[in-house]
Amino acid sequence: MASLEERLTNMFAPVVTALGCELWGVEYVTGGPNKVLRVFIDKDEGVMVEDCEKVSRQLSALMDVEDPIAGEYMLEVSSPGMDRPLYTLDQFSRYVGQVVAVKLRVPFDGRRKFKGVLTGIEDSDVVVAVDNEEYLLPIESIEKANIVPQF
The missing domain is CATH 3.30.300.70 (RimP-like superfamily, N-terminal)
Structure with a gap:
């Protein structure tokens, strides 16, 4: 449902x-x-x-x-604002190269929070680079995601 x-x-x-x-x-x-x-x-x-x-x-x-x-x-x-939330793969794909903050519903690799550069989309995963390591985060596991404004 x-x-x-x-x-x-x-x-x-x-x-x-x-x-x-x-x-x-x-x-x-x-x-x-x-x-x-x-x-x-x-x-x-x-x-x-x-x-x-x-x-x-x-x-x-x-x-x-x-x-x-x-x-x-x-x-x-x-308006979603500068720190706009991201909900769909299409929205994530529009912001490749931007810094994002992602919170997962359940831990992945021992953590729930990831902050790094959105490097792309692979199938139904959001790819985020954190400290020179890429994480493939399944879209259905994301509880909340936002753009992190850079000034």
């Missing part, structure tokens, strides 16, 4: 695309007293506040009709 994030991604993608944006990712955070549904959108020319407002209104209406989340939650729509 698909996760809630996967179901929401499938439900939101056509709406976000119709509004001229790309659905970058969906996160549902339940820790603490408040539930937060984060929706990240992107555009080649950059995401403006107006884009977030349009998408938020449409997704809010869709959520009211479909009602996939029980109880109260806060809907946040924003």
